[in-house]
Amino acid sequence: MAKVSVTEGHHQGKKVYLIEFRYNHELIQQVKSIGCIWSKSRGKWYLNFNKENEQLLKNLFPSEIKRLNAAKQTKTKLTSDDFDKETLKIIHAYVKYLRGKLYSESTVKSYYNHILEFLYYTKGRPIETLSNRDVELFVEDVYLSRKYSASTHRQVISAIRHFKNLYSDCLIDNVALDSPEKSRFLPSVLAxxxxxxxxxxxxxxxxxxxxxxxxxxxxxxxxxxxxxxxxxxxxxxxxxxxxxxxxxxxxxxxxxxxxxxxxxxxxxxxxxxxxxxxxxxxxxxxxxxxxxxxxxxxxxxxxxxxxxxxxxxxxxxxxxxxxxxxxxxxxxxxxxxxxxxxxxxxxVAKRDMLAIESPLDTMVKTFMETDNGDKKLTISRDLNL
Incomplete structure (x- = not known):
């Protein structure tokens, strides 16, 4: 069978599946049978983006839909082409909201990227249907697979909490959103x-x-x-x-x-x-x-x-x-x-820590101070005890 490529895109303002392959009469009949339409301007077949059509494509091209869904969970370079106009309006309004809160540009950029990936993961669903379970699945499928740190996880939850504050119609419950405990790593220090x-x-x-x-x-x-x-x-x-x-x-x-x-x-x-x-x-x-x-x-x-x-x-x-x-x-x-x-x-400061004596030092010093003790005792040679 000819090689088939299935991608997501937009056609005439709507999100669609784009199906591409070299001319093959059998494949043409198959894609027509599930309602695909030929786009002369794109040079590809397309099908409206929804759950039913995803299943139809999955039945026809299972390996391609599996590859597409896996790519969704790992894609890190998102652009405006990955979203429809309505979603882009939501994202722009979110950025405006954060700047109105006087957050630094670095914080705005971080939160913007997290929400970008969250909305991409939820596959264009209406925001009023998004729930805490969607957040949990997003973290499990995307962030855990990339082995991000606990601090990044906490930042994601914070970004989504602000998103909920702006779009109160969605089903996400801020109070019930769990953030992982903050990591307690000691800082690296130069002498x-x-x-x-x-x-x-x-x-x-x-x-x-x-x-x-x-x-x-x-x-x-x-x-x-x-x-x-x-x-x-x-x-x-x-x-x-x-x-x-x-x-x-x-x-x-x-x-x-x-x-x-x-x-x-x-x-x-x-x-x-x-x-x-x-x-x-x-x-x-x-x-x-x-x-x-x-x-x-x-x-x-x-x-x-x-x-x-x-x-x-x-x-x-x-x-x-x-x-x-x-x-x-x-x-x-x-x-x-x-x-x-x-x-x-x-x-990590050494000033007070160095004043603490190890029990090994105390033990060796005590033994050396006794009458029968070895005045030149070191643990680097045979103790003969």
Whole structure:
């Protein structure tokens, strides 16, 4: 039998199945028998998109419908062509609603992508028929199969809750929607010697200034990219982070040792608006570029840990704590809303942890101090006990 391709698309403003194959008299008779219509403009046969027609196609071309349904669950690059006009109106209204709530553009983009995939998964069904079971199936079939993290799962549920708030006619019950427990991973942190080595091997002046500021001020990568020259006050040795996470402003101290590097960088590169700019003057630098040269610098420095720009922020907070800075001040410097967020650094700081003696050390020391004890006892040789 000739090769058949079944895809989803739109024809004359309606969502349809598009059936394509080389001329074959037998196949033509089969598709005609289930109501398919020839489109001269598309050069394909088409059938209106609904459950009944899906079953008819499944009976004729089972392997193609199976492939199509599997592709629906894994497709990650969605475009406007994947939706009809009514669904696109719903999506645009949702984005407008989120912006009206003054969410950051990164949050709007994340929620938009989640809802895009949810509506694609529900196959164009009327939104008033969508229920909590549809959300559960969406997570099970799409997100679990991609092995996304618990934090992404929580973000999906949050996006759908906002969708329900906007479209109250749908059957989704926000109260009954379950979010997974937030993962409690300890942050990856560089040793102080590793930070210095990282800066030393970064020869490019702009790149070194970026890494030094990320670490010395504990900035998020988005905060550094959006940092304007007008936000830096060298005379007062501070900068202001405008509209950080949670739309909060905060002041951050500039390190004395960073000021010569800062002046050298500003004199050499002469940025116009932002602290660091891209190839075009007045345009912000990209996060991808920072990640790329950071990865190369880590390789040169012989650092085998997985290091991201946020690792430098984690290292800044941990080193402050190890230097004896009160955790309440660290919370303010980092711009955390809740002290619980900052408390995670107490689990990785070495200052207090190193003061705790292992019971093995205590046992060896006690034995050495006894009259009959071996004054040179080590556990690296035969104990002969």
């Amino acid at each position: 102080k010697e590793e930070v210095l080595r990282l800066l030393q091997v970064t020869q490019n002046l702009k790149h070194r200034a970026i890494l030094a500021l990320l670490y010395s001020a504990g900035l998020r990568i988005g905060e550094l990219i959006n940092l304007k020259l007008s936000h830096i006050d060298i005379s007062r040795r501070q900068l202001i982070v405008k509209s950080g996470k949670g739309r909060k402003d905060r002041y951050v101290i500039l390190a004395n040792s960073f000021l010569p590097l800062l002046n050298n960088y500003l004199f050499s590169y002469k940025p116009e608006i932002y602290f660091v700019e891209g190839t075009k003057a007045g345009e912000p630098y990209t996060a991808g570029s920072i990640r790329n040269f950071l990865r190369k610098s880590c390789k040169k420095a012989g650092i085998r840990k997985l290091v991201t720009p946020h690792t430098l922020r984690h290292s800044y907070a941990t080193h402050l704590l190890e230097n004896g800075v009160d955790i309440r001040y660290i919370q303010v410097l980092l711009g955390h809303s809740r002290p619980e967020t900052t408390m995670v650094y107490t689990h």
